[in-house]
Amino acid sequence: MAPRVVVLSLASDFGCQVQLSNMTDEILDVLGVIDLGYWQLASSGHMPTEYDVAIIEGAVTTDEHLELLRDVRQTAAVVIAMGACANTGGIPGLANLVDLDERYTVVYGSGSALKVAPGKRAPMPLDEFIHVDYHVPGCPIDTSEFLRVLSHVLLGMKDRVPNLTMCASCKLNQTVCFFDRGQLCLGLVTRAGCGARCPSLNRPCTGCRGVAPDANLESARTIIVAAGHRADALENGLRIYNTSQEVRG
Amino acid sequence: MFFRIIPKREIPELVRGLASQFHVIGPVAKDGSFVYAPLSAPAELRLDYDTTLLPAKEWFFPSSETLMRFTVADNVVIDDSVDETKRVLFGLHPCDVNSLLLMDNVFLGDNPDPYYKARRDNTLIVGVSCMPNEHCFCNAWGTDETHWGFDIFLSDIGEDYYASIRSVMGAELVDRYVAGRPITDDDTAAFQRRTAEFKAAFTNDVDTSQLPVLLDAKFDSDIWEKLGEKCLACGACSMVCPTCYCFDVHDVLEADQLTGCRVRTWDSCQFKEFAEVAHGHNFRDTRASRVKYRYYHKQWGYLSKFERVLCVGCGRCTRACKAQINPPRVVRALQTGLVD
Numbered sequence: 001m002a003p004r005v006v007v008l009s010l011a012s013d014f015g016c017q018v019q020l021s022n023m024t025d026e027i028l029d030v031l032g033v034i035d036l037g038y039w040q041l042a043s044s045g046h047m048p049t050e051y052d053v054a055i056i057e058g059a060v061t062t063d064e065h066l067e068l069l070r071d072v073r074q075t076a077a078v079v080i081a082m083g084a085c086a087n088t089g090g091i092p093g094l095a096n097l098v099d100l101d102e103r104y105t106v107v108y109g110s111g112s113a114l115k116v117a118p119g120k121r122a123p124m125p126l127d128e129f130i131h132v133d134y135h136v137p138g139c140p141i142d143t144s145e146f147l148r149v150l151s152h153v154l155l156g157m158k159d160r161v162p163n164l165t166m167c168a169s170c171k172l173n174q175t176v177c178f179f180d181r182g183q184l185c186l187g188l189v190t191r192a193g194c195g196a197r198c199p200s201l202n203r204p205c206t207g208c209r210g211v212a213p214d215a216n217l218e219s220a221r222t223i224i225v226a227a228g229h230r231a232d233a234l235e236n237g238l239r240i241y242n243t244s245q246e247v248r249g
Numbered sequence: 250m251f252f253r254i255i256p257k258r259e260i261p262e263l264v265r266g267l268a269s270q271f272h273v274i275g276p277v278a279k280d281g282s283f284v285y286a287p288l289s290a291p292a293e294l295r296l297d298y299d300t301t302l303l304p305a306k307e308w309f310f311p312s313s314e315t316l317m318r319f320t321v322a323d324n325v326v327i328d329d330s331v332d333e334t335k336r337v338l339f340g341l342h343p344c345d346v347n348s349l350l351l352m353d354n355v356f357l358g359d360n361p362d363p364y365y366k367a368r369r370d371n372t373l374i375v376g377v378s379c380m381p382n383e384h385c386f387c388n389a390w391g392t393d394e395t396h397w398g399f400d401i402f403l404s405d406i407g408e409d410y411y412a413s414i415r416s417v418m419g420a421e422l423v424d425r426y427v428a429g430r431p432i433t434d435d436d437t438a439a440f441q442r443r444t445a446e447f448k449a450a451f452t453n454d455v456d457t458s459q460l461p462v463l464l465d466a467k468f469d470s471d472i473w474e475k476l477g478e479k480c481l482a483c484g485a486c487s488m489v490c491p492t493c494y495c496f497d498v499h500d501v502l503e504a505d506q507l508t509g510c511r512v513r514t515w516d517s518c519q520f521k522e523f524a525e526v527a528h529g530h531n532f533r534d535t536r537a538s539r540v541k542y543r544y545y546h547k548q549w550g551y552l553s554k555f556e557r558v559l560c561v562g563c564g565r566c567t568r569a570c571k572a573q574i575n576p577p578r579v580v581r582a583l584q585t586g587l588v589d
Contacts, residue, residue, distance in 0.1 A: 026504035033506045151502045164520050165481065171488035171569060172312045172515070174302040176280045179571055188481060188571065214521045216481050216536065216572075223481075223571045 003052035003154070006038040007082075008072070010058030010065045011092045011123060015140040016083035017041035017057055023143045030147070033154060053078045053153060056126060059085040059092040059244075063119030066129060073130040078153055081125065081132045082146070084139035088210040089244030091139070092123040096243040124244050135161040139208035139241060142194045162192040163213040166205055169196035178204045184229050186237050189215035208241045250396070251420070253429040254436055255403065255410045261291035266426030267337045271373065274308060275339040276301055285338070296340050296377050296403075300384075300565060304491030305338055305345045306352055309368045312488070315510045316364065321502060331367035339375040344385075344561040346376045346399050347392040348491030354555045355494050364513075373418060376402035377410075378443070381451045384564025386577055388448065389455035392561040406439040455562075455577045456584055463583040464549045468541075475588040476579065477537025479572040484517030486574070489565040492547070493517070518543050544579050 007017060017040065023030065038047040054076035060066050073079060084090030095103050100122060108116050126132050134149050136142075152160065166187030170177065173196055178185035187196060187205035191212040198205055211217070221234050230236075238245075255263070267273050268288065276283045276298040283298040285305055303312075317329035341349075349369075356365035376399040387393040395402065400419030403410035411432065414420050423429065487493040497516040502509040516523060519539050524532035533539045551559035560576055567575035582588045 023504075029504035029506075033504075147504055148501060151506060154506060155502075163522065165483045167481065167483035167485040167569075167571075168488050168517060168520075171303065171485050174279065174282075174284045176282050176302070177569070177571070180568075188483070214482050216479075219479050219481055219572055222479075 002033055002035040003078075004035040004037040004048065004050065005053040005055065006047055006051045006072075006076075007036075007055045008038070008040045008047065008057070008068075010056065010069070010086070011061040012058030012083065012085040012090070014041050014057070016136075019140045019143055020146070023147070026143075026147060030150065034150075049075070051076055053080065055080045055082050056086055057082045059089050059123040059125060060129060061092055061095075061121055061123045062117060063121065066121065069126060069130055078133045079126070079130065080134040080136060080149065080153065081127065082136050083141050084137060084208045084210070084241050085123075086126050087135055087137040088242050089123050089125045090208075090241050093125075093241070093243040094239070095123050097239065122244075128244070134159045137161065137191060137209040138194050142197065144195075145193055164192050165212045165215050166190045166192050166194075166196050166199070168192065169194075170199050172196075173200045175199045179223070179227050182228070184224060184227075184233055184237060186234070188220045188223065189217055189234070189238075206240055207238050210242055211238065211245060250413050250415055252432045252436075253412045253414065253423055253427075254432055255412045255423070255427050255429045257408060257410060259427045259429065260294070260296070260410075263423075263426045264288065264291035264294055264339065267339070267422065271335045271337040273337045273339055288339075294340065298340070299379075299382050300342075300563060300568075302565075303489060304348060304563065304565060305341055306348065306491055306494075308336065308338055308372065309349070309365050310352065310356070310494065310496075310515075313512060313514045314364060316498070316513050317511050318508060319511065320508055321506060327508070331364050333367050333371050336368075336372040337375060338372055339377075341374060341376045341399070342379045342563075343376065343395040344387045344392050344563040345491055346374060346395040346402075347387075348561045348563070349374070350398045351492045351551075351555070351557060351559055351561070352494055354557075373401075373416075373422075374399040375419075378402075378404040378447070380447060381453075382564070383452055384567045385451065385562060386453040386455045386564065387562035388451045389453075389457050389577075389580075390558055390560060390562050393448070393451075404440055404443060406436065406443050409436070411436055411440045411443075453564075453577055455580050457580060458584075460558075460580065460583065461549045461552065464545055467583055467586075470583075470586065472579075472582040472586065472588050473537045473541040476540045476574055476582070477535055479588075480519065480536040480540050480574055481570075481572050482519050482521060482536050482539070484519045485569040485571075486543070486566040487517035487519060488515060489569045491561060491563055491565070492559045495523075518546070540574060540579075544576075548576075548580075 037051050054072045081087050136146050136149050169192050185204035186207035189211050190205050190207045191209040224234050273288045274285050275288050275294045277286045277293045283301045285301050318327050356362040400416040402413040495516040496513050498513050500509050500511050547559040
């Protein structure tokens with residue numbers, strides 16, 4: 001029997017769900033192997049109470065998110081963290097750079113925080129709170145990686161999110177290294193798996209897939225400084241998607 | 250081996266002729282660098298290239314290739330065909346010609362790899378001479394010359410190429426597509442002068458004296474820890490290496506989960522997962538141990554089996570490694586005990 005799958009979103013811009021709808025060549029095949037119970041972006045009904053697989057996009061930024069997340073973890077046999085927000089805190093995590101109350105004041109006016117965001121929390125990725133079975137990082141996700149992960153879920157294979165950095169992928173694409181063009185590129189420390197798509201489209205890596213567990217940050221920092229960039233260039237660059245790692249230490 | 254003089258102006262004719270029979274691959278410009286790519290016109294061929302981003306191995310052992318397709322439900326192989334496209338790889342420098350001979354030892358040994366063999370059997374090699382740049386050190390290993398492993402080798406002697414012809418097919422193609430002329434003593438003298446200029450142009454001094462002894466004697470040297478501190482563990486060195494042959498194999502299912510592909514991709518001994526086995530034990534858990542393993546294998550392990558080191562001095566890893574770990578530096582560290 002096909003597993004019942006739900007797709008839901010916490011704090012995010014739904015971009016990864018849009019990516020799912022962009023899988024025009026494969027989506028019918030995917031729908032043939034799963035029982036799609038709920039897709040927040042596309043469903044008009046409600047989330048069912050029973051399901052097997054939960055695909056969650058977005059960061060946890062409120063108590064309500066946390067409650068939902070814990071509830072989903074109780075129900076689902078498999079939880080997939082989809083996208084940068086769910087995996088590293090992503091763009092919502094930028095709020096970690098300033099005082100949270102102040103941030104709400106800047107956006108919504110003074111005294112607004114309680115009204116617009118009751119139970120607000122410092123933005124955090126899913127695995128800060130629950131065990132995540134599979135990870136599809138990136139902003140937005142790469143659909144071929146998503147399909148591979150989904151296949152692993154269906155076969156009961158383990159999560160194989162790459163732990164290595166981006167540089168090898170760039171070499172395979174025969175992209176001229178951005179450091180050789182005098183530009184900073186975060187691929188030096190960023191988790192591989194997207195096929196180094198941005199560099200292949202002539203844009204340096206911005207670290208949306210998070211810092212690779214196997215990265216050598218200290219050596220990368222030395223290399224970046226030796227290449228003439230500022231001493232804090234690496235940390236600053238990584239902040240776009242990775243502040244929650246700093247907050248968590 | 251026999252020889253012809255081929256005027257440089259006849260090269261486009263030769264390429265056009267070859268293109269009527271083969272897929273012609275050669276060095277072409279890309280973003281200020283060069284890559285081996287299919288030629289759509291003879292004018293794209295850049296025989297003045299310095300090096301290519303990826304080596305020629307890509308055309309025999311692709312970075313990702315489907316070994317077979319299979320059905321999931323009953324495990325039946327539905328396609329395991331090999332690539333028999335007729336190709337000419339035009340414009341390989343001596344280092345890259347030599348690198349293929351080193352790959353052959355691995356892929357065409359007692360149990361030939363059918364995928365590699367099919368591409369190798371169906372590809373002609375046209376080599377071309379070069380001048381060393383600051384990263385080249387092929388002279389350290391004797392891979393600055395090549396006397397086999399090609400069908401035609403073009404040595405630049407000014408207005409003409411001094412063409413060494415190694416195979417019957419190479420001879421037939423030269424006869425068919427270029428006029429050329431026989432060599433004279435003057436041509437051979439020009440070839441010798443050009444060779445002397447080439448040999449004198451190397452600036453990268455790599456002292457390989459007693460390298461196997463040093464590798465064994467300095468197995469516990471702290472140079473490896475120091476190199477490990479620098480290494481980014483990114484595997485860029487392996488990807489660009491013309492002699493790295495390690496690969497990983499995994500299955501990828503189609504979206505309908507009914508059929509799948511068994512895919513072979515390049516691997517790197519610098520990846521942390523490379524020596525990880527079931528139950529999570531990792532034989533080379535540290536970057537230092539992986540860098541050391543790389544040099545032991547290339548400069549000693551392979552040598553002890555095949556009597557050549559597994560490096561052709563092309564300098565690609567020197568360009569690719571942002572941590573500046575490369576054979577000239579590692580060999581220097583072994584000689585001096587210092588990581589510079």
